[in-house]
Amino acid sequence: MMLSATNVVKAKLINRWLVFDTIRRESGIARAGIATSTGLSKQAISDLVDELIALGLIKESKSAERRVGKPPTPLCINPEGAYALGFHVDVGQMSAIVANLAGDVLCRRDQSLNDLEPERAVTELFAAAKALIREVKIPRDRFLGIGLATPGPFGVAGLSPPRLPGWDGLRLRTLLHEASGFPVSLSNDGQCATIAEWRFGDAARGLTHFVYVYFGIGMGSGVMINSAIFGGASGNAGELGHLTVVPGGHECICGKRGCLETYVSVDAAIRHLSAEGIEVASPAAFAATFDDSHPLISSWIGAGVEPFRNALNALENLFDPQTIMIGGNAPDWLIEVFMAKAEPLLPSVGRIERTLPRIIRSDLGVDAVVRGAAVLPLLTTLNPQYRELNPHA
Numbered sequence: 001m002m003l004s005a006t007n008v009v010k011a012k013l014i015n016r017w018l019v020f021d022t023i024r025r026e027s028g029i030a031r032a033g034i035a036t037s038t039g040l041s042k043q044a045i046s047d048l049v050d051e052l053i054a055l056g057l058i059k060e061s062k063s064a065e066r067r068v069g070k071p072p073t074p075l076c077i078n079p080e081g082a083y084a085l086g087f088h089v090d091v092g093q094m095s096a097i098v099a100n101l102a103g104d105v106l107c108r109r110d111q112s113l114n115d116l117e118p119e120r121a122v123t124e125l126f127a128a129a130k131a132l133i134r135e136v137k138i139p140r141d142r143f144l145g146i147g148l149a150t151p152g153p154f155g156v157a158g159l160s161p162p163r164l165p166g167w168d169g170l171r172l173r174t175l176l177h178e179a180s181g182f183p184v185s186l187s188n189d190g191q192c193a194t195i196a197e198w199r200f201g202d203a204a205r206g207l208t209h210f211v212y213v214y215f216g217i218g219m220g221s222g223v224m225i226n227s228a229i230f231g232g233a234s235g236n237a238g239e240l241g242h243l244t245v246v247p248g249g250h251e252c253i254c255g256k257r258g259c260l261e262t263y264v265s266v267d268a269a270i271r272h273l274s275a276e277g278i279e280v281a282s283p284a285a286f287a288a289t290f291d292d293s294h295p296l297i298s299s300w301i302g303a304g305v306e307p308f309r310n311a312l313n314a315l316e317n318l319f320d321p322q323t324i325m326i327g328g329n330a331p332d333w334l335i336e337v338f339m340a341k342a343e344p345l346l347p348s349v350g351r352i353e354r355t356l357p358r359i360i361r362s363d364l365g366v367d368a369v370v371r372g373a374a375v376l377p378l379l380t381t382l383n384p385q386y387r388e389l390n391p392h393a
């Protein structure tokens with residue numbers, strides 16, 4: 001690569017993110033520790049730390065007593081340095097939070113969405129945003145922006161996410177920006193959950209390469225490569241639900257047949273029950289009423305296990321992850337039954353010695369999506385790699 005002024009500026013921004021993220025992961029680390037951890041020179045660290053302190057994003061905390069010499073000064077994130085709004089919009093419902101720079105949730109609002117037309121839903125979203133900002137009493141200019149999580153896929157003509165006819169997350173993003181004046185970063189639910197697990201979860205602590213399978217109303221995934229979420233050319237990377245697993249199988253909304261999410265998803269379970277004459281009003285009603293002791297559910301799970309196992313194998317062979325994490329807003333029992341029945345997993349090629357199980361359960365539960373959404377403005381603002389890998393940053 002040619003070294004140009006632009007590249008130098010970009011390299012500096014990447015290094016600044018690296019320093020910020022090292023301090024986030026290892027709270028209390030001193031400048032020398034960051035130099036060891038990142039390989040950057042002490043002078044570069046010193047400049048970048050000064051810059052992050054001037055921006056209010058990190059702060060020096062009190063150092064431990066030392067009898068001889070000047071003690072190293074521990075550094076930590078300044079939780080009050082910036083704030084973000086996070087939204088998770090799904091079928092008929094919405095969650096919204098205000099989070100600080102450390103990711104602490106300061107207040108939240110959960111409500112049903114009466115209208116899923118983006119033009120009308122946006123008025124409810126904007127009203128919620130205003131109410132939350134009033135509640136936390138933080139000036140608007142301290143907010144980096146809004147992070148918006150919706151089901152994907154984005155911008156695919158004629159293709160709506162399951163049970164959201166005519167839905168378009170891109171349109172909602174534009175409208176929310178126009179209504180609020182805030183920058184709005186958009187990502188799908190699976191990618192947001194992946195970000196939250198990477199940043200806040202215990203199960204993903206220390207992981208740099210993993211795939212998160214989002215088992216929800218549909219089926220998605222998030223791909224974390226070297227600690228960066230990969231959005232793809234149109235933000236639709238990881239649409240695992242549309243992997244063909246049964247050639248000529250069930251019809252899918254994407255126009256194909258035999259896609260994974262027509263076999264393994266909450267929507268697939270509800271459709272299966274409907275085909276057997278049992279109507280279920282909503283995913284929540286499904287979760288409240290059914291479990292794997294129901295004979296129709298038990299036989300439906302039996303048919304989905306092999307497609308699920310094949311999909312996990314495809315992910316291992318495509319991305320060589322340290323592990324595959326499985327979570328989502330499907331009922332816990334459903335995720336856990338599929339994880340148990342997927343064993344033994346199929347062989348996968350070329351693996352170095354593993355230190356982790358090949359599949360692990362996610363840590364954060366249903367809150368992961370909205371918490372991940374609230375991280376998007378930070379990534380958009382501070383991390384140039386995130387902007388390169390995610391077109392709706």
Ligand SMILES: [Zn+2]
Binds near residue numbers: 242243253254259
């Ligand atoms: Zn499909």
